[in-house]
Amino acid sequence: MTDRPLVLGIVGATGRLGRAVTSECGRRRVPIGMTASRAGWVEDTPPTVLVDASAPEALCDTVARCRRTGAALVYCVSNVPTEESHRLAALSAEIPVVVADNLSLGHWLQTRMIRMVAGLTASMPRSPRMSVHERHPVTKRDRPSASARSLMRAWMESAPPGSVGETTSQRSGQPVSDHVVTFDLPGMSLSIEHSVSDLSAAASCLLDVIEHVRRLPPGLHPIHEVYALLYARAEVRHGDRAAAGDPGQG
Secondary structure (H helix, E strand, O other): OOOOOOOEEEEOOOOHHHHHHHHHHHHHOOOEEEEEEOOEEEEOOOOOEEEEOOOHHHHHHHHHHHHHHOOEEEEOOOOOOHHHHHHHHHHOOOOEEEEOOOOOHHHHHHHHHHHHHHHHOOOOOOOOEEEEEEEEOOOOOOOOOHHHHHHHHHHHHHOOOOOOEEEEEEEOOOOOEEEEEEEEEOOEEEEEEEEEOOOHHHHHHHHHHHHHHOOOOOEEEEHHHHHHHHHHOOOOOHHHHHHOOOHHHO
16 A cells, blocks of 8 residues: 555545645645545546545545545544444444544643643642543534544543643634643643634644555554654554544544
């Protein structure tokens, strides 16, 4: 597989993220050999990596295409039903499957900072009260977002037992999203904010790591694991894997 030239396939090519990935491929001259939208599938060249940015209903077709072409899969769909997540798990026995609840490097860094705060405050007399506030435009269906849920998981898995956390959601404003993590201590607060104003940022992060993605071994690989391997240059701990969430919770 890896000796083949890089060719991308995009499921959900006419959606917001799909259009951003298409545009970034054009800018970097990465060939797109396959696209899929509500109008159907169009294939010119079998892809080596397939990016699914569509909806859970398309997963059956996506899995079939990956099996036929041998393409690695980057799955960027939220709120995958449990029965559909089993398809991802089964596929990962054959090819690398990268699960991405958020493609942004900023989200990965925010998650790592949450775990750092949990470690640094573990011996304090009182654990901080942690909250996540997420804002998306009114077109966002799931509430709270998959990204907000993964931020909360990072805290609850890293903080001392009995630590408190809560999530609030807002549906208003401009694309794309804001996620603000706040730690409250007596008389003070610390906030870590991550804002995305354009999905081209997510598309750019994806194209930065796509060559590495197709060289991964078969298995389920959270996008946080990919970033840690490439940028942290450290052994991937269970924490990084858990921060991306179970594919069925995307």
